[in-house]
Amino acid sequence: MQTVPITLDLLRGALDLEPTARGFLPHRLPAWARAQYVDPQMDMVDSQPSGVRLVFRTAATEIELDTLPTKRDYTGAPPRPDGVYDVLVDGQLVTQLTAPDGDVITIDLMTGSAETRQGVPQTLRIDGLAAVPKTVEIWLPHDETTELVALRTDRPVEPVPSGGRVWLHHGSSISHGSNATHPTGTWPALVAAQAGVELVNLGFGGSAYLQPFLARTIRDTPADLISLKLGINIVNSDSLRLRTFTPGVHGFLDTIRDGHPDTPLVVVSSILCPIHEDTPGPTGWNLEALAAGEIAFTATGNPDDVPAGKLTLSVIRAELDRIIAQRALTDPNLHYLDGRTLYGEADNAAHPLRDDLHPDAETHRVMADRFTEYAFSPKGPFVSS
Template sequence: MITSAITPSLVRGAAELESTARGLRPHRLPASVRERFPDPQLLMAESQPSGVRLVFTTTAEQVELVTHPTRVVYLGADRPRGFVDLLVDGELLHSDELTGGSYTEVNMSTGASRQVEGESHVSAFSLPAGAKVVEIWLPHNESVELVELRSDAPVEAYDSGRPVWLHHGSSISHGSNAATPSGIWPAVAARIGGVELHNLGFGGSALVDPFTAQLMRDTPADLISVKLGINVVNGDVMRLRAFVPAVHGFLDTIREGHPETPLVLVSPIFCGIHEDTPGPGAFDPASFGTNQVRFIATGSPEGVAAGQLTLRVIREALASLVERRAEDPNLFYLDGLSLYGHTDAEEHPLPDALHPDGATHQLIGERFAKYAFAGKGPFGTA
């Protein structure tokens, strides 16, 4: 087997690769942001390499990727392990479930935690004969260090030349409850649309942060989308008066670097607990110890009169905001209910009352692709 150096030219979807004692850790936010605002939730989310993959051409028939996973384990909540997906010439051939690694064990009732160390994981794949394009998608729900890439023939970096789609969103865009990394809805949509995904979906952290807008401004992209709302509501971090100008400023910053790039502003999908009830959201204590921890809204509908946000209020605000930016012909509004609405919630209920399951990620991805990448859609010219 040949050991190949894992260089930035092999990696797609990461802002940078941090050198560690074991190897390289992909980050989706640069060090300048991580050092200035080391919020634990944000740091955990950005270090989970959702949408990040190794891409190369090879004639190899055996490929091995050694990773060291790091995750958080909540006592009383059975959270699935991450997977490493192998795609060859765009087709999913294998999904390898992670084992071992290190984890932080958290007691949700007391807040106590402890650190547990484990062994690295080897994803071993058999590939078809001949020259091919290989994509190894890293887990969307666990941080990993890239330790070693081995193959029985040389690998070469590959650039498809396809348009780059830069997307920002919440844990739903990050991929929460999706089964595998190539099954998160942005990855599904990107494959249908024939584009290269750069995913800035951050669980719990789509909060109209200026540094995210600045990163998007400075990241090369041919197509851009921003999905905002649910984290602002379930974090109860803004009132309507602050939210609307913050979104204007977010879009203004992106436009500094991408003045004419097609940009889709997407409002929240249906989520029954927050449609008319403000946050903050919280774990439902009644679900502790069951096989499915659920979420609840702890606010009061009366708070809307004082400017508290619900998903219904946010959809109205974002639709109006885009109308007021009529001078921007390349800005589009997509109602999140067209991706997943009330009827869908009856047929495909959110397992934890907040995040879609794997089948629903597929549905949302297909619907976004049908809207955005169709001939007359905002990304259709791509």
């Protein structure tokens, strides 16, 4: 077995590769952006490599990847499943692996305190591969911080230049992949596979607030197609009012258009979320559920505050519709999609949000099918010219 240097040209979906004391940590934000906003939640979700995969060409029959995952353990809640590594050969899923050990962060949801226990690197082994040239993709766990320690193969490896259109998607936890069971099962990854595009997933759980550094990151990242799923985190955090939300959206889009003036761009509002359709944030923990050992959420705002400018999903959808219609008069490549097209009332009756915020794995597939049909259909905004 020969050691293969882990370099950024072997990774797709990552915008930076940080050397660490134990290996290399893929990031979905560049270093300058991380330096602007030192926040524990943003740091965590940036280092969770949703959509990040090792991609290389090789005739190897054996591959070993040493990784060091960081797992989260919530006090009083059921243990979280280990992150999954999806291994694809020439586009086909051939095996799924897990790394059962690693660093563990124990989080007390009631107090917000956290303790970290250091673990040891884990070796993932892929064998029995045909001794012929092939493209191997190792998709890293979408919801588990993953340091890459070493890559070994029994035959030489070479990078694979990206040949397809690049789709950059930004959103919150659902775009990140919350409640999907494996990395190619998130709705953006499923869309990318169905449409044959290269995914850059800038979905960050609990961290999509129209931050200027995110707009600049999107502006500076090569992309042929862009979508932005906006709204839910702003309600979750009760971070904006209507009079600041509107210029925030305009500014976010203005910055992106500085780097992508003509790129097809779809703004998607939130999927149906009954607790916040007409009730503002902030979002709080459902204490009864926590007492029963489950994680669930509740809306703690007062609907009577909406006339004064507090935001609900209904208010945000109406404003996004208005903003995009106004801008589309001079920007024909800008489009709006009501998120309830992806998951609406009928879907909620059949597949309710398990924790009152996030869809299950099957619903990720439903959302992917619907977005693909909308965006990549012959008359869709992402159709090839």
